[in-house]
Amino acid sequence: MTNTEDVLLFGALAFVWGTAFTAIEIGLETLPPLLFAAARLDIAAVIFIGAVLRSRTEWLPRTKADVALILSNGILVIGAHFAFSFLGQSHVTSGVAAIVLSFTPIITPVIAIRLLATERVYGTDVIGLCTGLAGVIAIATAGGSFDGQLIGVALILASAVVFALGSVLTERWTGVLPTTSLHAWSMITGAVFLHATAAVYSGASLLQVTWTPSAVAALVYLGVFATAGGFLLYFTLLTRIGATNVSLINYASPVVATIFGATLLGEEITAATVAGFALIVVGFALCNIRPLWQLTRSTRKAPAGDRPLGRDEVRVHGNVYSTTTDLQTYLQPGD
Structure with a gap:
C-alpha cells in the first residue's frame, strides 16, 4: 500500500471495525446481546436498501444461486456470526473478542479443504493452525480459571x-x-434470523429494553459506520489493493480495539492476551506464507504504483477469483 489514499482508507476501516468492539461493549451494558445485534442489522439493512433504490440496480434474486448466497451470507456469515460474537463479548473484553476473532483467516482454509476440491493442505497450514489455536487457548485460559473468560472465548471462536x-x-x-x-438481502435475512433467535433465546423485544443515550449512540455507530460504512470501505479497498493486503485488517482492527478498550473502558491488557495475539499472527503468516511471498515478489518486481493483482482479480484464502463473478460472495468478519 504505497498510495497515501489507500493507506488512509485502510486506516479508516481499521478504526471503524476496531472501535466497533468498544461500541458493542458499551451497548451490552443495557441491551440484550442478540437483540442488540439484530437492531444493528436493521439499521444497516435500511441503508443498503436505500442504496439499491437510489442506484436503481437489479434487486430481485433470479437464480437458485442468488437465493443460496443470500441464505448463506444472511444466516451464517452475518446472522450466526453476530449472534455468537455478541453473546461472547458479554463475557470478555472488547480487545479479547477482537483478537480471538482474528483467528478466522486461519480456520477458513481448514474448512475449505473439506468443502472445496480446489484447496490443498500444506505442512505450513497445519503448523499455522496449531500455532493460532495455541494463541486462542492462551487467551481463553488466562488467569488459570475456567470461568466466563473461557465461555466468552468459546463463543467468539464459534463466531469465527x-x-x-x-x-x-x-x-x-x-x-x-x-x-x-x-x-x-443478506442484511435483511441476518436481521430476521437474529430477531427470531432473540425471541426464542430470551423473549426480548425492542420495546422492552432500556434505551440509554450511550446505548443508542453505540447502536447508531454500529449500524451506520461499522456495518454499512465499513463494508463500503472494505469493498473499495478490495478493488484497489487486493485481498492479500485487505486481509491484514484482521490484525489491525484488534490493535485498535485493544487500545480503545483500555483507554475508554479501562480494560486490562494482559501478557497472556498479547502472547496469544502474537501466536495468532504467526499462525496467519504460516497459513498464508505462499501468497504473502508471492505478493512480496510481485511488489519488488512491479514498477511503482502497479498492483500485485489485476483490478478484476482478488485472492480469497489463496485462490484467485474474478471480481466480476466471485467478489459479490465474499465478506470479511468485521465487527
Missing part, C-alpha cells in the same frame, strides 16, 4: 467458525445479483 463456514460455502455458487443488492 460459522463465518468461515459461510464464506467457504459462498464459493460454491455464482449468482447474478449485483453486490449491493446481495448484501441488502
